[in-house]
Amino acid sequence: MHIPTVRSLMKAAYLRICQGESVPPGQAALLLSVFALGAFFCQNLDNHKIVTSDRDASQLSSFLCKEALDVLDYSHQNASGTIEDVQALILMCYVTYHLDGFSARYRLLLAQASSIARDLRLHRLDANDHLSENAEVRTRELVEREVKRRVFWHIAATDWLQSVISGPQEGTYFIHPQHVNVRLPRDCNDDEICLGENNDLVVEPQPTGMTFFLERVRLSHICREATDILPLETSKLVQIPYEQIILLDKKFQDFFSSLPFFFRIDSESRQKSKLLEIVYTNIGIMRYCITTAAHSRRCRLHQRFLLRQFFNNSYAYSRKACLESARAIIQIHEDPLRKEDSTPRTKAQTGMAVHFIHLALVVMVMDLCINKDIPGEEGRKEEVKATLEILERARDISPILGRSLDSLYEVLRKYNVSLSVTLSADAKEVPELTPDTEIGSLDPLYHVYMQSTQLELHGLGPGTNFDGVSQNSPQFEANLDLITWDNLFSAVDSRPF
Incomplete structure (x- = not known):
């Protein structure tokens, strides 16, 4: 976004409301999406009359999220789409991601943003370089074009970044670079956009709003x-x-x-x-x-x-x-x-960090369990132990994290890796596995170890004698473990906390 433009839009919207006039739905959706995202990351403030806890912030964000989506739906039905619609959809992608995870609704919102952007021909934005000769109009056109570049490249970058993470979209993307004629946004702050089209040469990089x-x-x-x-x-x-x-x-x-x-x-x-x-x-x-x-x-x-x-x-x-x-x-x-x-961190910000730490932890646990008898094993154990204790301290961030940690403890035990981890008060005793254990009683991350679909990949049906196969095929367990670990990593990769 171009912050001065959004502030001006907000003032105009409140003025319209005070005068009993309607606000264009795209603009209303954009403001509601800003409020929804802001509410989700709202920090507890002393004497705040609305948000007094993380739960309040989450509930307020959910309410504003619903209102923003309702207005967007109305806008789609009654107009051809505006740049504000696209901006609102992008922000709602973030809100939905934090509320629902990498869900179907999240992917649908991103696809809608991409579709409206294409209808607005943002992918051909710089096919025509003509700008008005009028200085005031030219300034407005420069800002509008720069905002549209930001919007397009955010959508394209998100599309490509998500093509390499687990989920239905893995291995595919919508926007082909050969179909694009859009310059990158300028590396400048909002108040510098109108100083010229070309970036100034600098001796040393400086952080801007676009870096x-x-x-x-x-x-x-x-x-x-x-x-x-x-x-x-x-x-x-x-x-x-x-x-x-x-x-x-x-x-x-x-x-x-x-x-x-x-x-x-x-x-x-x-x-x-x-x-x-x-x-x-x-x-x-x-x-x-x-x-x-x-x-x-x-x-x-x-x-x-x-x-x-x-x-x-x-x-x-x-x-x-x-x-x-x-x-x-x-x-x-x-x-x-x-x-x-x-600076105090919201629960949401901590959850984002926990997600990436958990990804790193799964990699280190994978290596520790499989690549044994490699120099430095004790050092790797200490790394895993220290990381587990980091996540134990954040266990209350999400019940998903607690279940995932319990599953990883079971994995370590399965491979006879002993670590003296200090468990938090909320940690549950790791379940004992027996031949009669029901698969559904275990966490989904551990469920992958026993999936019948994975057995079928090796030509095994429900009635196959597992012990007989594993004895007759020494490579079977190793191959199954590789598939298991791949799926375990994918499960964590696509599920934020």
Whole structure:
């Protein structure tokens, strides 16, 4: 969004309401979506008359979410769509994601935003460079065009970024780069848009309102390339030249090394950015978001090769890269500067961090359980133990997290990995598994171990003698474990806390 424009729109909307006039539905939906997202991240304020707890914030957000969606539905039925409709749908994607997770409603909202953007021909925005000669009109056109570039590239980047995470959309995207004629938004603050079309040359990068946005777009291009190259089926994935995986990884490494210094997590860059963070207080959360987004997708790239080093040492590179990114996710969470930040964090913000930590944890547990008798095993155990204790302290964030942690404890026990983790008061005793244990009584993350569909992949029906097969086929359990771990990672990958 262009913040001055939205503020002006808000003032005009309230003036219309005070005068008993109607507000255009697209504009009303945009304001309601801003309020819904703001309510969800609202921090507890002393003497606040409406929001006194996280529950109040969530309920208020849900109410505003429903109202915004109702207005959007009305707008779709009575108008052809406006840029405000698209902006509102984008914000409602975020609200829905936090309320429902990566749900069908979330994906539908994103598809609607993409469809209206196409109807507005945002993908051909810069096919015609004509601007008015009138200075006042030209200024307005510059702002409008810049906002539309932001809207289009947000939709495109989201489309490509999500093509590499688990879910129905995995392995596909809607927007093809060859069909696009839209320049990237300028790396400038809102009040600098009208100073000219060309970016000024700067000796050293400075954070603007668009710096994070542009890095997100750059990351999305790498994800789109990965989607074009990598097949979804693991059986086909392991048949492509492994050099292609290395080349994709090189793109991720180049991305990290070319980030502006204030977004990097190495100690030298962190020290260098301290002064900037005093002025630009949002650098910390932006650094966290871009780092975890990139490293989690790098983990995703290598995760299906992580355990295959056990059978083929040529995949050692993937194990190293996967663990490296998992550790980076943990490192940025434990960043000492974040610990010094006295700004209170909402439950939602903590939940976002927990999601990425859990992804990193699954990678480390996978490696610890399968790749045994490798130098440094005790150190890896300590890493897993420390990460488990981080999540134990956040167990009350979501019941999903509690169940997932219990499942991981059972996984560790299954592989005879002993860790002395300090459990929180809410932790439940890990269930004892017996041949008579009902599958439905276990958490869905552990359910994957016994799925009949996975057995059928190996030619096994419901009446198959499991013990006989496992004795006659030494590779069976190892192969099933690989599928199991792939599915376990996918389950966590697509389910936020």
